[in-house]
Amino acid sequence: MSASVAVPETAVDVEKIRADFPILHTQAHGHNLVYLDNAATSQKPRVVIDAIVRYYESANANIHRGVHYLSQLATEEFEAGRATVARFVNAAKASEIVFTRGTTEGINLVAQTWGRTHVRAGDEIVVTAMEHHSDIVPWQMLCGATGAKLRVAPINDRGELIVEEFAKLLNPKTKIVALAHVSNALGTVNPVKMLAALAHAQGAIVVVDGAQAVPHIAVDVQDLDADFYSFSAHKMYGPTGIGALYGKAALLEAMPPYQGGGDMISSVTFEKTTFNKVPHKFEAGTPDMAGVAGLKAAIEYMNGIGVDKIAAHEHDLLEYATEAVSALPSIRIIGTAAEKASVLSFTVDDVHPHDIGTILDQEGIAVRTGHHCAQPVMERYGIPATVRASFAVYNTRAEVDALVRGLRRVREVFA
Amino acid sequence: MAELRDLYQEVILEHSKAPRNYKEPAHTNHKAEGYNPLCGDRFTIYLEMDGDTVRDIGFQGAGCAISKASASMMTQSVKGKTKAEAHRIFAQFHELVTGHSHDHEAELGKLAVFSGVSEFPVRVKCATLAWHTLEAALEGKQEKVSTE
Structure with missing residues (x-):
């Protein structure tokens, strides 16, 4: 210029x-190259690529278990990544951030844990007509397993949710409202805060697919009053294979684990296993530590601009x-x-x-x-x-x- | 831009705009449906078989220019042929569009215009959808065909 x-x-x-x-x-x-396929995945800045390389070159060890130097370093970096994500979406505390493989896994986690615990036959789950398959299929699977009913809030010709119709679908049987913050196919930004208030008035929890929102608009999960908010690193200049699920602390604490394995336990005997506290309860197995380093760098890059x-x-x-x-x-x-x-x-x-x-x-x-x-x-x-x-x-x-x-x-x- | 013209040859564009045998023949006794959900191409192939011979053939549906022109030209090329001949033409056509062999271009006649598809690997599924669906119809298979 x-x-x-x-x-x-x-x-x-x-x-x-x-x-x-x-x-x-x-x-x-x-x-x-004219790259206009960013809703599928964004490209990665040098700082993100470097952060991943740097992690492997200077900090790699398994987290939360070793007493040695590198393990402590890796653990500190991993938890620093969690704190960065928490601040980025304005979660009240870092423990409200669960690392996942991406948006889809976060939604499945909620469906299989909170959903399996709280949803019964005859209950209802409301989604919108603009959802991505990843915000439809997990709820259909939950309906199939529990006998709950999936209800779909319609959109108008412009691709906007018809709020009156959405409100009419809500009733005391509604246990979950799942919706995209931004539609991947239409670009529509949903008024999540207002819709969440309507859902909460009927006692439902609100699960937000934030995959297309986090890369493009400032997200404040507390202001939205979302109960869960799931997103992926790879659409916001970060690496593939890593994402985050925000959940309100009280909800996360009351939920059963998602997968069983290492890191998600406090103690294991063949008679009884005690689960770790949140968020570790939901992070079985060795996580994508390099991915978290990349995600942290991506957030810092976005904040820098x-x-x-x-x-x-x-x-x-x-x-x-x-x-x-x-x-x-x-x-x-x-x-x-x-x-x-x-x-x-x-x-x-x-x-x-x-x-x-x-x-x-x-x-x-x-x-x-x-x-x-x-x-x-x-x-x-x-x-x-x-x-x-x-x-x-x-x-x-x-x-x-x-x-x-x-x-x-x-x-x-x-x- | 020579490559693009290799793919979108005039004959292909013309067939995609005015497909031949775009109908359900009155005496259809075999049919099959092909559907590529990722791109949304969807065709039904209708056959009137007389013993082993394709007495009449038609298709209906919607898809991209390549898939539609391929369906249209396929119906022309297999009409009046036996089942074995139809399979043989498809085998040669498949070799051509996947770039494995251009040996049969002369034998394929008009269908040789699809040779450019081999330069566009992601479009092979478009060019072959109707053909795989034809095979299913010839063999009386019930399940929906997909090339994705």
Whole structure:
């Protein structure tokens, strides 16, 4: 960026940020990579990659058990990671953070522990029509095991939850309300705080799929009053295979363990095992310690830029892209909620999303095509699939322009 | 962009826009359904078999240009053929789109336009969905076919 161009104080320095991500220098089919598949997984900055390497080079040992130097160091780093995650989502204390493999495992953990303990035949679980399969299937499995009933709160044509219909579904039989903070297929931001208040008034607990929210907007689990909030590191510039589940301390303490094994026990005899205290009760086996080091670095990276600045930058890109793509012929935007984050899903009248994906790929542009693990959403709109462009802090308006050129190319091929 | 044109040849685009035998034949006695849930391609293949011979064939459904054109051109190529001949054409077609062998291009005739698919491995499943579904219909298999 030339020195003569004034950068507003609120803007992020995208070129500087791009230099932090080694993979963004990739050439794809002879073009500069334009990576617009961030809702599937984000790319990783050098500091995250380095943190993982550094962990293995200088701190690796098994945690919570050795008395030796490295074991203590690894344990300290692991627990420092937990404290960083807790602060990032404003949990009241670090012990309210359970490390998982990712969002999906966190939701399954709640379904199999709190759910199996509290949900009975005839009870109801409410989800929304915009959920990812990972926030549908675990609840269906719980319903299958308990005889509870799954109820689905509908969305309107813009892809917004119909709050009145949602409220009508709630009753004293509702034990769990599970919903996405941000929809991965539509980009809709749900008013979680207000919906949680409605659910709590009926005595239900609220389980939030935060996978698509945490990378893009500041999350305060206490302000939302979420009982559980699950998210993945890999969508927020962190490594794959690690995620976190926030749970209110009182709920976590009253829940049975998820898996049995080492680290989750206080003592074991063949007659009786005493479980460890939270959060360790839910972390059987040797965890992904390098992953936690990477997640901690990712959070520090995001904080270094400022989550609000990231959100503002992505919002600008989304607005710019929505306007530019909408202006093209035969485009139908899927998901036009008033409150959106990062996701632009669309179809082109007579061209299948897979063909669009292939043509864009030849231009070096990575988008996602398909049902985005949200088949009920596709059914709601009567389409088999969409093209989804999703943005991260390192994306630029020039990349949106490349997407638009790519879509013109689609029209040429299918002329 | 030569590669892209190799995939989206005029004949393929034309068939995807105006598919042939897009119907359920009146005397259908075999049918099978193919479905690739990840991309949403879904086709039903209908056969009117006369003994071992494909007397009539049709298909219906929706999918990408490659899968639709493949279904359309497949119906043309196997109509009037015996079951064994249909299997043989598919075997040659499969070799072609997976890039294993281009030896049968002459024999495959018009179907040779799909040779470009071999440069796009992720699209092989699109080009072969209708064919695998045809095989299921020929063998009277009941389960839904998928190439994902």
